[in-house]
Amino acid sequence: SRDIRLAVIPGDGIGTEVVAEGLKVLDAAGIKLETTGYDLGAKRYHASGETLPDAVLEELRGYDAILLGAVGDPSVPPGVLERDLLLKLRFELDHYVNLRPVKLFPGVETPLGGAKPADIDMVVVREGTEGPYAGAGGVLRKGTPHEIATQESLNTAYGVERVVRYAFEKAQSRPRKKLTLVHKTNVLTYAGDLWARVTDLVAPEFPEVTVDYCHVDAASMFFVNQPERFDVVVTDNLFGDILTDIGAAIAGGIGLAASGNVNPDRTAPSMFEPVHGSAPDIAGQGKADPTATILSVAMLLDHLGLAAEAARIEQAVAGDLLDRRGVSAARSTREIGDDIAARVAG
Ligand code: NAD
Ligand code: IPM
Numbered sequence: 458s459r460d461i462r463l464a465v466i467p468g469d470g471i472g473t474e475v476v477a478e479g480l481k482v483l484d485a486a487g488i489k490l491e492t493t494g495y496d497l498g499a500k501r502y503h504a505s506g507e508t509l510p511d512a513v514l515e516e517l518r519g520y521d522a523i524l525l526g527a528v529g530d531p532s533v534p535p536g537v538l539e540r541d542l543l544l545k546l547r548f549e550l551d552h553y554v555n556l557r558p559v560k561l562f563p564g565v566e567t568p569l570g571g572a573k574p575a576d577i578d579m580v581v582v583r584e585g586t587e588g589p590y591a592g593a594g595g596v597l598r599k600g601t602p603h604e605i606a607t608q609e610s611l612n613t614a615y616g617v618e619r620v621v622r623y624a625f626e627k628a629q630s631r632p633r634k635k636l637t638l639v640h641k642t643n644v645l646t647y648a649g650d651l652w653a654r655v656t657d658l659v660a661p662e663f664p665e666v667t668v669d670y671c672h673v674d675a676a677s678m679f680f681v682n683q684p685e686r687f688d689v690v691v692t693d694n695l696f697g698d699i700l701t702d703i704g705a706a707i708a709g710g711i712g713l714a715a716s717g718n719v720n721p722d723r724t725a726p727s728m729f730e731p732v733h734g735s736a737p738d739i740a741g742q743g744k745a746d747p748t749a750t751i752l753s754v755a756m757l758l759d760h761l762g763l764a765a766e767a768a769r770i771e772q773a774v775a776g777d778l779l780d781r782r783g784v785s786a787a788r789s790t791r792e793i794g795d796d797i798a799a800r801v802a803g
């Protein structure tokens with residue numbers, strides 16, 4: 458079979474450090490790759506004012522998949538790189554599923570005393586192209602005491618139905634076959650009502666799937682005190698963003714949380730990235746944990762149909778995580794990558 462064509466966007470801060478380890482592990486897995494790096498991020502923005510030039514976007518459409526580190530830098534106003542680079546990629550490449558597993562690996566410490574791996578094993582299906590992220594809204598009388606800022610949430614029947622249907626399929630494929638819709642139907646009555654009706658409408662197509670509903674405030678609590686309630690969670694873009702940082706925290710920390718921005722229809726490449734950001738507080742020090750990126754690489758391979766290779770990487774990570782138990786000496790980003798790569802190769 459031909460080599461996988463992979464676009465790599467290391468981005469900013471620890472993004473470059475963790476992506477290097479992700480590529481190292483891909484190499485150790487013997488994946489035949491043709492990688493092309495893209496220098497998008499803060500540096501390019503400062504040099505040329507460009508965030509995501511049209512020509513680059515069009516080029517990116519031609520790859521099998523994209524691996525991204527993280528974007529965002531203190532030297533760039535908030536939102537420039539996040540909106541005009543990262544979110545633009547998610548929107549333009551129609552990544553309507555933001556897939557974020559929340560899974561406690563054996564041996565990993567969780568702040569939830571007594572929680573076992575079987576208790577924390579869910580997948581959050583976060584909508585990726587709509588909600589408050591769509592950018593609708595505006596500002597009036599800016600800078601005056603009477604300033605008015607609106608930031609609307611965009612929810613289309615088409616957009617909600619396709620992500621809800623994906624979540625049902627995901628639930629159907631898992632042993633517990635449980636789907637929880639998370640929203641705020643008691644306050645966000647227009648959007649919440651649409652999400653609830655769409656879920657009710659799709660449910661009969663999946664008679665084996667048990668459907669549950671939680672308001673997002675209660676869900677935030679249950680993530681912490683009853684994580685075993687959840688199998689597949691489907692939710693809007695912003696709720697999913699927030700819930701998956703809670704998910705990361707309960708499953709061992711943000712350094713372990715992987716994600717995929719998936720275009721299930723395969724009309725454009727999907728993009729895989731850790732849930733965390735560019736972490737300016739530790740950037741350049743070799744302190745970042747590359748595990749989230751390495752698990753994102755496993756998701757990437759799985760998406761491309763290389764399930765065995767993906768499983769091998771996940772097992773290597775599981776082994777490494779088990780061996781971290783009770784070990785206080787911190788390894789560098791590169792050492793963790795080396796150790797996981799050695800397990801994959803060996
Ligand atoms: P962050 O995830 O970058 O960092 C939050 C905290 O987690 C920091 O203390 C950081 O040191 C720690 N952390 C993050 N990743 C880690 C890792 N791999 N290993 C060890 N510790 C890790 O979130 P933030 O501080 O809110 O945002 C920083 C910048 O990143 C902002 O510009 C933000 O917009 C951007 N951001 C980008 C993405 C992305 O590219 N997908 C995601 C989140 C935030
Ligand atoms: C994430 C990040 C992004 C988001 C930001 C940087 C746009 O927090 O990937 O979780 O909100 O989706």
Ligand code: MN
Pocket residue numbers: 698699702732
């Ligand atoms: Mn986030």
